[in-house]
Amino acid sequence: MTSLKKIMKTAILIVARQSVFIPLIARFVAQKLVDFDLVQADRAGANRNILALNAIRYGQDLKRINGQGEFRVKTLDPDIQNWINALFIGGLTGERVKRLGARVFLKSNAPENQRVVAKQEAYLQKLIRRICKCSDVEAIVTCTFYYAQDHVWMSAAEEAGVPFVVLHKECMKDESIIPEMTKQYATGEIYFRFKGTRMTVYNDNEKKCQVDSGIVSEDKVVVTGCPRTDVLFKRRLEAGFPDPGKCVTFFSFRHLIGGLRDPELKTGFSVDGSNGAVRLFAESHAAFAQTAILHPDWEFVIKPKWLKNWAPFIEKTILEEIGVDIADISNLRVDVSEPAQSLIDRSKVVVGLNSTAVIEARVAGRDVVIPVFEEAEGRHRDRIYFRKYFDTDFMVARSGAHQQELIEKAMLSVTPVLNNQDDRIFREFFGFTDGKCTERVVALLKDEIELKHRGSA
Template identity: 30%
Template sequence: MPFLLLYLKLRVKRFQDRPAKKDAKIKVLAVHSPRYVPDQECLSEHPDMEIWVLPHDVQALINSIFIRDQAKLLEGLDAIETSRVFREGEIPQIKEGRERLQKYLERFLPKAMRLLKVDGMMSCSFFYLLDLDWQIACTKTHIPFFALHKENMQDPVVHEHMIKRYSDMHLKFEGQRLFLYNGLVKKVLMGAHICDEEITRIVGACRMDALINKVQNNQCASPKRQVTLFSSHHAIGLLSLKDHKGYFSNDRNDGFVNYFDQVHGNMVLFAKQNPDVTVYIKPKWGGRWLEEIKSAAKRIANIDLDNEDIPNLHIVWDTPAQQLIEESAVIVGINSTTLLESLIVGRRVVVPLFEEAADKYYDRHVYFKKYQDVVFNVVRAPNELSQTLLDELNEKIPARDLPKEIIEDYLGYFDDQAANRVVEQMKMDVQNLNAKKAK
């Protein structure tokens, strides 16, 4: 144990190497830090909050000492089976390893907290297998384990599916406090019996605080003559693909395949035909996603992006979404919180609803139905997309009002106080647990 404590001390660093805060009231050790950087940035701006980062490989190393050959033992199982088998101890080697790991963590974590001078741990979700035994050990030793659950997009159309999926996975949160963006997420988690309602807290989205503050203080820059498409894939709205690689189907009859091609092909064509408009397409990453965009351009617009230069077209995945939102006059997409962020900033939002999105998968996989005709410009045919974008750019279509209800439904609050709600709750939880330790 002394060696691991020393190793931990050497590897743990302050989030983004930010300066120490002498007056910080709450210090947490974050796991899975790269997965929720914007939330941590917002929390780090709070004067009472200091975040330290436990590298993923260190946490995985500690687990692997006790649970050996986990990947091999779980080989061949899908995500649901993997979660159930791991959590329920159906494989003796994993069950025994988890028991040894928990006993070790019950001795290790209190010493680690004192060594690092932190109050508790923080993750960005409640369901990571890597965290499970850390949650249990923290609870047994009165160390708070906080989860800022970042999976916030739980539209009513997927509630039944998600409740069943979470139940089949035997998911439980074993930590101290589960922070949620909104009531829609809470409804799913309570339906799946993830934890007691009393340990949940709806706080809104920390990463939205800065944006909302800029809007409230009229500090957003005027948009350029620019359109951004937040790219989707073939598995929109939690659609399960049969034959696929990642989020892309190998069967043109399975998934949002024609929809993807028409949206992306027509966006590339729009860029070529309107050189005075800057066009961004933002997938979440490159690789297969980029190749699918190129294929769509070839198939729909007969444009070979490998050999034809369109100077005003940019396909990027590393440019921050909020930067593109602020710079663009028109945003295009489907089922994404970026559409809501765009509405908050006052941008015009176009939602293509044709091909599979209009019929085959509309009922069970397309979000925002309650509000879609109120706040979005819905395009119902591929050949109407280009003119709609021009009409929105030239403000020939009246701007739409933003109902407060849609923000509250999906983002929890329409203010810049999410981080403050999180920090104040954490401070209260730490205080209560310290009181229990003192008894």
């Protein structure tokens, strides 16, 4: 019975993907597109449409584009995109994809797999052209070049005459990790060669990784800076950051730091302590909790990127290290609900490791403490970013006790302990400090759309 169901499901998919149904599916998809923020776009006077895939993953950058006054951002539910992909990699083929993994399947040289991908691309060319016509979409964007769900859409959009631009958001490449990341881009099974129209990156470090690895040709990748930082740098120029409150924020990290990979550690945490910055994680988080206990009149926040697996690990570690349940520390919480910039605005001190958040905190003039001890000065010393900015931009903690000491020093200081006004770190990692990164991205989109129009004329 199970085999019969699989065969019937495959038969339905085969029928559904016939060309005769493309106009119907395109109209359905066009009706399901959602305006990112229609009020914002209308207020800005935007009247041209772009389609953003995976919108939840780069919302701040999309918000800037949506409010620029040129393009309205429309989004597609990932479930609908996955359903469209399943027309070709579902059913019996889907079983093969599950066994291999989507990325391995898409990169496979096996003729039977290549035939499926070729058919999917030919179908998507027609479907994308129809969707764009139905919804007046002029370009498609996504936030990285290596999402499996977008891979065939890139090349199909190109062939369909629709610009597919990747607004690449994973650009935190310290000089210490560039050789390793270049190697991972070139050989790692999760990465694809770029098949879209253009790729924007925040900085030269990321561009170097991509070009040197062969992921993308130099003429296709453009350094535009980081759109979401435009507001930050404009506030900096206008001295527009508020005075901090009695708050300290720790932007949490996991055991796998600085580009470390381990297929056994899907959560990023090593249970047996055999890989990653295990002791650094434990001691830095425990010291943060101890500092909270000693200062009950201050608010202490630990912010992971997400709660699942991560928050329980933080709570377990603190209990094991200092024997106190985090629930019993009334002024300490693990929270993902408050945006990073809001926490930075409210915080007198920020703690973090290898994160854009610590650079954003420096833009806001906050003191930042970076824990650099245990594995950070041992087996994973080469995985620690920003070393050339230590002591000028960042306070460096050499132990858990020293971390507590530095946090308290910054808490009690009337002015920032470190008040370096040099822009080097901002330019290296965010590309530009002029507040015009969104303008560069919008200009690139307009240029690519115009080129496609001229090419099809």
